[in-house]
Amino acid sequence: MLLNHPENQQVENKQVENKQVENKQARRILVTGSSRGIGKAIALQLAQAGFDITIHARSRMAEAEAVAQDIQxxxxxxxxxxxxxNDRTEIERILTQDxxxxxxxxxxxxxxxxxxxxxxxxxxDEDWDQVIDTSLHGFYNVLKPLIMPMIRLKQGGRIVTLSSVSGVMGNRGQVNYSAAKAGLIGATKAMAxxxxxxxxxxxxxxxxxxxxxxxTDxxxxxxxxxxPMQRLGQVEEVAATVKFLCSDEASYITRQVISVNGGLI
Incomplete structure (x- = not known):
């Protein structure tokens, strides 16, 4: 029988091994751009909520390592x-190995x-391309290698994207950023x-x-x-919203855009 062929047996064994590893780390979350600011706050609050966290940075690795140590x-x-x-090939290689x-x-x-x-x-052209690529191509490039393994876990999961008030209402001087973040909202809703x-x-x-x-001041x-609330928001307030959306209590919430803006819109 085909199932007894050595190559097929190796494939089956590999699948079992992968499943064991997957089950062991079924509550792990990747947070991109998490070496500082909002991303760092999100990573720390998710860790406090009981998740294992994979930190990501493009260049600020010393800061990223410090966040990882705080989580540990x-x-x-x-x-x-x-x-x-933006580097699709490199992302696939790194995430697959991880x-x-x-x-x-x-x-x-x-x-x-x-x-x-x-x-x-x-x-x-560079101003336009960099902003669009980071949000929209970044959405595709990061999620593409991750979705099928998430599905195979058969344990549900959570995906949260960070858009902006600019993506909801548009903002003068930010046509590129508004377009990128509005597109991200559309991609999020379709993926949901x-x-x-x-x-x-x-x-x-x-x-x-x-x-x-x-x-700036x-x-x-x-x-x-x-x-209307006459103050700026704090990174912890954004992080708390993300933490809730990643929780078991948010299991019936999907395809939504949650604004954290003090009543600005």
């Missing part, structure tokens, strides 16, 4: 991966992003439909103005006149 101090497993979310060693992911938080602000006529029967929820968090190192002052 909480009693959770954590290690770092380094890749550019899953072979640690098992499939239970969840993914897509936080990596960047801005290249400016009036539309002043935008360069495809994965709902697999009990994998897919949601989007859209932060408003959050107090990070990238926000001038922006803060201007924001106080725009935001």
């Amino acid at each position: 101090a909480l009693g959770r497993e954590s290690h770092c991966l380094q890749f550019d979310v 899953m072979a060693q640690h098992g499939a992911f239970y969840g993914v938080v897509l936080n990596a992003g960047l801005t290249r602000d400016g009036a539309f006529p002043a935008l360069s 439909l495809e994965l709902a029967k697999r009990k994998i929820t897919v949601n989007c968090v859209a932060p408003g103005l959050i107090d990070t190192e990238m926000v 001038e922006v803060k002052e201007h924001a106080l006149n725009m935001i």
